[in-house]
Amino acid sequence: MVETIVWKDNQVVMIDQRKLPLQEKYIICKDYRSVIRAIKNLVIRGAPAIGVAAAMGVALGALKIRTSNKERFRAKLDAICRDIVQARPTAANLAWAVERMKQVADQASRRGVKGVKSRLVKEAQKMLDEDIAINRRMGRYGQRLLRNGSRVLTHCNAGALATGGYGTALGVVRAAVKAGKRIEVFADETRPFLQGARLTAWEMKELNIPVTVITDNSAGYFMQQGRVDAVIVGADRIAENGDVANKIGTYMVAVLAKTHKIPFYVAAPLSTIDASIKSGKEIPIEQRGEKEVTRFLGRQATPNGVPAENPAFDVTPHRYISAIITEKGVITPPFKAKIRRLFASG
């Protein structure tokens, strides 16, 4: 499988997720502004992957700061961090990654500008490695929730491409397969950006895990037919009470799952949990441009002059969520106290 993002020769290389699966093209980011552009334009997407990209963006930005004065360096670094945090508003991992990089800069400040730069570059790469390791741990915990023969519906792409590698929701599927279970995946196509039809389908095919693409409209039909045993999705931000912001349409799938008494699981690293906010109501929902809706792979669908709205995420209230799978284990409702405990445990 291709790598989602790598640090190479002081550049950041990403596979262009807008072009997959029909083209495997790479984008090379030579400065932090092109990392921001790549995040905004969905070259790279998925909360954990955005976190890694943000960290690498900070490192890239730091490398290019031309001063050996510690204070001036730090002021410029902070400005870069502010820009990167604003690339997209919903994913918690973006601010989390940037904050972590700032703390590393704090800790290394006695080493001088050069020392800080080198620590930031190392930390960004470490965050990539950690993310993959975290996903694998999540997979091992989460796969216990799936039986042999489980038919799993997923929405959007929470796979290797949405993370440093391996995947959150799809990592759970991979771990179940690795544990010897036969798993079949239904991939909601996930309009408007088609992460399901393009990316989840592609990842599952590469891994030889049986996958069937369906329109977002069909999820209810397949549940009605008794053909879905579990739903697993990723998350962009989780509030302290367990409310989950994730790709637009997730809420709909969650409501349908509850109606059909199908378990609805969210797989996400602790870095996606924003314990500073009480509920999903506080999560900012990105509104993207209408052309993603009015066009499809470049072809116009709607009449000229008709507006579209394009909320990129929605919030699934915690009462719809059967369990949250993290790298420290699986938590079930009520989430609030358990989320606090996860953070307290280190």
Next chain:
Amino acid sequence: MVETIVWKDNQVVMIDQRKLPLQEKYIICKDYRSVIRAIKNLVIRGAPAIGVAAAMGVALGALKIRTSNKERFRAKLDAICRDIVQARPTAANLAWAVERMKQVADQASRRGVKGVKSRLVKEAQKMLDEDIAINRRMGRYGQRLLRNGSRVLTHCNAGALATGGYGTALGVVRAAVKAGKRIEVFADETRPFLQGARLTAWEMKELNIPVTVITDNSAGYFMQQGRVDAVIVGADRIAENGDVANKIGTYMVAVLAKTHKIPFYVAAPLSTIDASIKSGKEIPIEQRGEKEVTRFLGRQATPNGVPAENPAFDVTPHRYISAIITEKGVITPPFKAKIRRLFASG
């Protein structure tokens, strides 16, 4: 507004709904087989429109039968009717229209082959006119359900293009606007065929009724935000108990509407009600080719070799339906006895 289907010079002319809204092209059907092809290929769609097309197909087929022998004529006509009924399985109006044409042939049989042919041609045109009149009546009854300022979500296209003209669900919206109410429409884009993004958006724009296109994934979000006051959809077949088969994704919208305590209305003529079946479980759901899912306006989205499933309709159980709007008035639950009464009243 363009006409959906017309009988002209012993030919059937349809606007090609696959090309709208960017191109206004017409298909001319010179024989009944090309009418069947047009129905199968979605040149024309929408249960009432398919009913009219089927009737015109029967008339066209009858005209081309080269015999003056009454029995041989009738045998050939019955074979044509069998072919037409099989064009698509879900819409009740198809079988209803063909059955009505057969009854007309029965009644006119004493007039000889030529007389029957001329009666069939007249009946098909009458059914078109009747359908438009029925839609207008439905609109007048249904519009009372909408308030001034109502924001109405609709799925698929149940407008002039789905009928002989005027529309069922969109007819209700039009009638409300005509009655002086300010109505805003949210059009679900309705993958895979995009009837919402292409056809509903186009009709509303032509009529100067404010419309916003959203992805099917967004319906829940807008309900959560309190931005939807009512849902109105059409129907392809309604069972005796009020279960409604309609475009895939309708069930999902209905479940969301119930969750948000938003009224969910179905507008359909009596010809869509199949009183011969007890519940939606008996309604055959058409499974269409996977290319409608894997491609979009001709552009491939999915990786080669990944399968897709494409159920074209789903069934919304009657408990999700607040009211059914017919040309004989609006009925509310429990539907079964009221549906029987509607039919009994002639």
